[in-house]
Amino acid sequence: MxxxxxxxxxxxxxxxxxxxxxxxxxxxxxxxxxxxxxxxMSERGIAVESSxxxxxxxxxxxxxILRAGNACPDLIRIxxxxxxxxxxxKLLQPVPANLAQGxxxxxxxALASDENGLAALxxxxxxxxxxxxxxxxxxxxxxxxxxxxAAKATQHPGRPHPLGLRVDxxxxxxxxxxxxxxxxxxxxxxAGAVRAVEKFAALFGELAPPPPPAGGEAPDELRxxxxxxxxxxxxxxxxxxxxxxxxxxxxxxxxxxxxGGQLLVVPACAKNPGEGWRLAGELTSVEVEGxxxxxxxxxxxxxxxxxxxxxxxxxxxDALAGTEMLPRSPLTPLLFDDLNPALAAVVNGDAKPDxxxxxxxxxWRRLEAQQHExxx
Amino acid sequence: MRSGxxxxxxxxxxxxxxxxxxxxxxxxxxxxxxxxxNEVQRGALAHIRALGxxxxxTLQGTRRTIELAASQWADAPQDxxxxxxxxxxxxxxxxxxxxxxxxxxxxxxxxxxxxxxxVDIGSHSFGGYIGDAVFVGGGPTVHAVVQARGRTGExxxxxxxxxxxxxxxxxxxxxxxxxxxxxxVVDGAGVPVATSDNSPLSAQSLAGHDPVVDHAxxxxxxxxxxxxxxxxxxxxxxxxxxxxxxxxxxxHKQPETQAYALARSTTRDTAIIGIAxxxxxxxxxxxxxxxxxxxxxxxxxxxxxxxAGHAAEAPPISGPGEIGMLAQSxxxxxxxxxxxxxxxxxxxxxxRLASVGVMSAQVAHEINxxxxxxxxxxxxxxxxxxxxxxxxxxxxxxxxxxERMKKIIGGLLEYARxxxxxxxxxxxxxxxxxxxxxxxxxxxxxxxALVAPQLRKARAKLVTDVQPGKPVSIEAHAxxxxxxxxxxxxxQAMNDGGTIRVSAQPTAGGIATQISVSDDGxxxxxxxxxxxxxxxxxxxxxxxxxxxxxxxxxxxVATAGGSIEVHDGPGGKGAEFRVxxxxxxx
Numbered sequence: 001m002x003x004x005x006x007x008x009x010x011x012x013x014x015x016x017x018x019x020x021x022x023x024x025x026x027x028x029x030x031x032x033x034x035x036x037x038x039x040x041m042s043e044r045g046i047a048v049e050s051s052x053x054x055x056x057x058x059x060x061x062x063x064x065i066l067r068a069g070n071a072c073p074d075l076i077r078i079x080x081x082x083x084x085x086x087x088x089x090k091l092l093q094p095v096p097a098n099l100a101q102g103x104x105x106x107x108x109x110a111l112a113s114d115e116n117g118l119a120a121l122x123x124x125x126x127x128x129x130x131x132x133x134x135x136x137x138x139x140x141x142x143x144x145x146x147x148x149x150a151a152k153a154t155q156h157p158g159r160p161h162p163l164g165l166r167v168d169x170x171x172x173x174x175x176x177x178x179x180x181x182x183x184x185x186x187x188x189x190x191a192g193a194v195r196a197v198e199k200f201a202a203l204f205g206e207l208a209p210p211p212p213p214a215g216g217e218a219p220d221e222l223r224x225x226x227x228x229x230x231x232x233x234x235x236x237x238x239x240x241x242x243x244x245x246x247x248x249x250x251x252x253x254x255x256x257x258x259x260g261g262q263l264l265v266v267p268a269c270a271k272n273p274g275e276g277w278r279l280a281g282e283l284t285s286v287e288v289e290g291x292x293x294x295x296x297x298x299x300x301x302x303x304x305x306x307x308x309x310x311x312x313x314x315x316x317x318d319a320l321a322g323t324e325m326l327p328r329s330p331l332t333p334l335l336f337d338d339l340n341p342a343l344a345a346v347v348n349g350d351a352k353p354d355x356x357x358x359x360x361x362x363x364w365r366r367l368e369a370q371q372h373e374x375x376x
Numbered sequence: 377m378r379s380g381x382x383x384x385x386x387x388x389x390x391x392x393x394x395x396x397x398x399x400x401x402x403x404x405x406x407x408x409x410x411x412x413x414n415e416v417q418r419g420a421l422a423h424i425r426a427l428g429x430x431x432x433x434t435l436q437g438t439r440r441t442i443e444l445a446a447s448q449w450a451d452a453p454q455d456x457x458x459x460x461x462x463x464x465x466x467x468x469x470x471x472x473x474x475x476x477x478x479x480x481x482x483x484x485x486x487x488x489x490x491x492x493x494x495v496d497i498g499s500h501s502f503g504g505y506i507g508d509a510v511f512v513g514g515g516p517t518v519h520a521v522v523q524a525r526g527r528t529g530e531x532x533x534x535x536x537x538x539x540x541x542x543x544x545x546x547x548x549x550x551x552x553x554x555x556x557x558x559x560x561v562v563d564g565a566g567v568p569v570a571t572s573d574n575s576p577l578s579a580q581s582l583a584g585h586d587p588v589v590d591h592a593x594x595x596x597x598x599x600x601x602x603x604x605x606x607x608x609x610x611x612x613x614x615x616x617x618x619x620x621x622x623x624x625x626x627x628h629k630q631p632e633t634q635a636y637a638l639a640r641s642t643t644r645d646t647a648i649i650g651i652a653x654x655x656x657x658x659x660x661x662x663x664x665x666x667x668x669x670x671x672x673x674x675x676x677x678x679x680x681x682x683x684a685g686h687a688a689e690a691p692p693i694s695g696p697g698e699i700g701m702l703a704q705s706x707x708x709x710x711x712x713x714x715x716x717x718x719x720x721x722x723x724x725x726x727x728r729l730a731s732v733g734v735m736s737a738q739v740a741h742e743i744n745x746x747x748x749x750x751x752x753x754x755x756x757x758x759x760x761x762x763x764x765x766x767x768x769x770x771x772x773x774x775x776x777x778x779e780r781m782k783k784i785i786g787g788l789l790e791y792a793r794x795x796x797x798x799x800x801x802x803x804x805x806x807x808x809x810x811x812x813x814x815x816x817x818x819x820x821x822x823x824x825a826l827v828a829p830q831l832r833k834a835r836a837k838l839v840t841d842v843q844p845g846k847p848v849s850i851e852a853h854a855x856x857x858x859x860x861x862x863x864x865x866x867x868q869a870m871n872d873g874g875t876i877r878v879s880a881q882p883t884a885g886g887i888a889t890q891i892s893v894s895d896d897g898x899x900x901x902x903x904x905x906x907x908x909x910x911x912x913x914x915x916x917x918x919x920x921x922x923x924x925x926x927x928x929x930x931x932x933v934a935t936a937g938g939s940i941e942v943h944d945g946p947g948g949k950g951a952e953f954r955v956x957x958x959x960x961x962x
Binding site: 051337338340341342343344345350351355356358359360362363366370 | 481482525526527528529530531594
């Protein structure tokens with residue numbers, strides 16, 4: 001009997017436990033961030049089946065997946081500008097109260113909220129700042145004029161293009177706001193928008209490098225920074241992770257630059273929403289946010305994590321203090337689809353600023369009408 | 377037990393050589409098989425890479441052409457004639473374009489063919505893309521959507537082209553595939569759009585039904601899968617991407633039995649060759665183990681024989697290397713043991729003879745006195761009875777016989793006499809021999825001088841070959857007596873004269889010296905050899921010998937711990953007496 005009992009006990013010990021169902025996670029992490037994410041999940045013993053969604057088409061791809069309903073993920077990391085669209089389409093689950101009651105930074109809460117409160121968990125705060133070569137003097141203020149003046153002061157034949165800038169509607173936002181316009185229907189047809197486009201486009205080839213072929217912007221900027229061709233680089237904290245020599249970095253604010261961030265949402269079609277929120281809780285824990293802050297200078301969304309973050313992260317956080325969120329509209333991310341080619345047309349000399357602003361205005365009006373029609 | 381050694385050697389060989397060889401061989405075979413299987417999978421991947429590259433190239437070329445057309449239209453969207461010409465040219469120059477449409481940004485048809493209802497062309501999206509397959513008219517079709525933006529970047533509309541996927545089928549059908557292999561292209565939803573075997577297609581997705589399709593759709597690059605008896609390789613088609621961001625995939629499937637046929641036959645052949653080589657190695661190992669252990673077994677048998685007291689019986693053992701040296705040492709040891717045993721036996725025999733001698737001496741002593749009286753009175757009576765007296769002859773016979781009896785008793789006393797320590801010490805070649813020892817060459821030289829007159833009389837010649845050597849453990853007078861006796865016997869045995877040879881040499885073991893005395897006489901019949909050393913045994917004519925000479929010799933030699941043997945003479949002629957006496961210890 002004892003032998004039989006022992007055999008049974010051994011058989012019971014030897015039988016494998018059913019493998020836990022992995023949490024399905026769609027994200028927009030970069031390659032290095034994905035590696036850290038995978039390592040972190042492995043350390044914490046969390047089974048995750050993650051898929052990368054290309055950021056450029058992220059909103060469209062995720063919308064299609066959520067509308068199709070099959071192959072629905074348990075958790076998604078989205079850009080903050082996509083949140084209003086998903087909320088409007090009722091594609092998301094509400095945030096559990098226990099997670100909502102965290103020590104979130106106010107700006108993180110603002111990014112993740114709609115009119116009803118927290119609609120997502122904030123994972124990172126970002127936006128445009130000026131990353132400056134430590135050797136280059138700080139601009140006198142955060143204004144565009146002072147940034148340009150400082151860049152011009154470091155311009156010389158060996159460094160003809162000291163200002164790092166990208167032909168992208170997101171980068172145009174400070175110029176729009178400086179001229180009284182903004183990234184919104186009804187604000188883009190302002191005369192200030194034409195001036196903003198004109199001033200912005202005039203910088204390329206003069207103070208900023210000529211734009212590389214589409215898709216090659218990030219590597220081109222990184223190469224120029226590494227080669228010390230750029231002294232003032234208008235970019236976001238997402239770029240810091242790829243920079244090796246952080247001692248060389250100094251961070252300066254850019255007035256009225258756009259503030260953004262990354263959010264974690266659980267879709268309404270999720271099969272395991274509880275697991276999705278569990279993973280979201282892990283990713284926004286003080287430990288994990290602290291790790292991302294240390295490795296990638298990601299600005300945390302929790303006060304405790306920010307308090308423990310390295311000085312560079314604090315500098316970025318402080319520089320982001322003067323930034324402003326983009327308009328909270330489902331249309332906002334779609335606006336870039338028209339603004340970006342318009343801006344490229346001006347920079348390439350194919351069109352004049354007033355021509356492209358007219359086109360953008362028409363496109364945005366059409367989008368607004370489509371949205372209005374869809375609501376009806 | 378002796379044969380166990382061979383098996384133990386075989387076992388050691390097995391453990392030390394065969395087992396590692398088998399383990400390494402099995403690992404090598406498994407590794408080789410794994411490598412070949414990997415090569416098969418890599419080959420399949422390379423195949424579908426080439427096919428995928430061809431499909432991507434065709435689609436990218438088509439897309440670029442459509443993009444150019446879209447840009448051209450967006451520059452003059454109101455020019456209907458130019459637009460229609462453009463669409464016609466597009467259909468003509470791009471054979472895979474089945475239908476082409478231009479829609480406004482709201483999705484309303486402006487020019488060209490109507491878009492089938494239910495097809496989500498996603499015109500609101502940014503950039504161009506390839507949608508999922510739709511089955512129109514029985515065949516799979518896919519819609520390429522390209523935004524048409526004007527010079528200012530403004531969205532003027534979208535160009536939607538329905539592409540005939542027959543080219544996909546043609547490309548993969550033309551591929552040279554291995555036996556049983558099949559290539560499938562699935563869209564982002566897992567719906568097969570083309571197969572290499574031209575099997576009927578339907579809009580039924582394989583996702584969730586075929587594991588390799590699930591793997592292919594979940595992958596962003598490429599991979600291989602070996603499952604359910606199939607070896608599969610898959611790769612994403614980078615130019616084809618569904619609205620949900622899932623890329624199409626090209627999949628190569630082959631039954632495992634056919635895909636790995638070469639690997640398996642190679643494994644089998646290698647295993648057979650390996651087993652044959654192992655069997656040969658084992659046979660050779662057994663052969664060499666036997667060869668190696670046979671001398672050892674013989675050595676063991678020899679040791680047993682030594683232990684049983686038959687040290688000298690076994691023939692010499694030969695063997696290679698250290699075993700040969702060991703065999704030589706054992707042979708040497710056996711010889712020494714045999715010599716010691718023989719000497720010990722002789723010593724024991726000497727003790728017994730000594731006991732007989734003591735008894736004989738007592739008897740002789742007791743008889744000698746009355747016999748002396750008898751002889752004395754017989755001689756007195758003879759003096760009183762002159763010749764011719766009737767008693768004279770009887771008295772003379774009594775006196776002669778009494779005289780003869782005294783000689784016999786004298787011989788007995790001689791036989792029983794203990795060695796005398798008063799004899800002068802014999803000089804050796806290198807100095808003075810120790811007490812109780814003698815140097816053979818000096819003794820032989822002295823003996824030659826003593827017997828010379830007798831030998832002349834018998835016309836015998838004495839030849840000596842005794843070099844100065846180690847002293848032997850026998851008193852010089854005793855050795856002298858032994859040798860004189862043997863030389864006199866030899867001389868008497870040769871009626872017509874001859875040569876007597878005396879030689880001395882160390883024994884094989886080096887612990888004794890053998891002194892040989894041989895003659896050219898008639899020899900001693902084998903039947904008498906066992907008795908020649910017995911007291912009173914003689915082959916001489918009656919009255920010419922007492923039969924005690926050789927018995928005395930054996931007694932003296934045995935008392936010294938030595939032995940005496942009789943053999944045929946050199947060349948089988950005459951007799952040879954071999955006296956073996958232990959060397960004196962220094």
